[in-house]
Amino acid sequence: MPQRRVTVGSRVGLHARPAALFVQAAAAQDVPVTIGKDGVEPVDARSILSVIGLDAKGGEEVVLHAEGEGAEAALDALETVLETDHDTSEKPT
Template sequence: MKHFEYMITDPIGIHARPAGLLAKAAKALNSVVTVGKPGTEPVAASRLMALMSMGIKHGDTVTVTVDGGDEDTNFQLMKRFFEENL
């Protein structure tokens, strides 16, 4: 299991468009990817509505966990996704 923390830089946070892109990217991987923030239970990144219900806003720090499958490659892919899209 690998994880990283990321501070959301998107001015609106994780809203419909980036949440949809994240869910699509997570579904394409052979690892389980979860997203959590302090005080909440982590959710599967492949679940669009769960991501949106977290209310993640600009400046929030989230913890992204990649577990199973090709962890090393998928970890790097998720890290790059967050840096480029969120």
């Protein structure tokens, strides 16, 4: 199954606004995607509560999984969202 290890770019971590942006992007993909961390059960990337609950900090590595037609494209798109520091232009929350 295609997977991708990505370092979280947002300094505040994958919480609140960065998490919401990621979830929106995940929901827009053609295939289901999961997100996990080492030692943590992967969760549905389209569930904001589950994603926030992962508690992925800035600089921490997460693992994305996707399956089916277009999986690699979905992973590419989500990797970009995750690597972006969404806090640079605004006050961190």
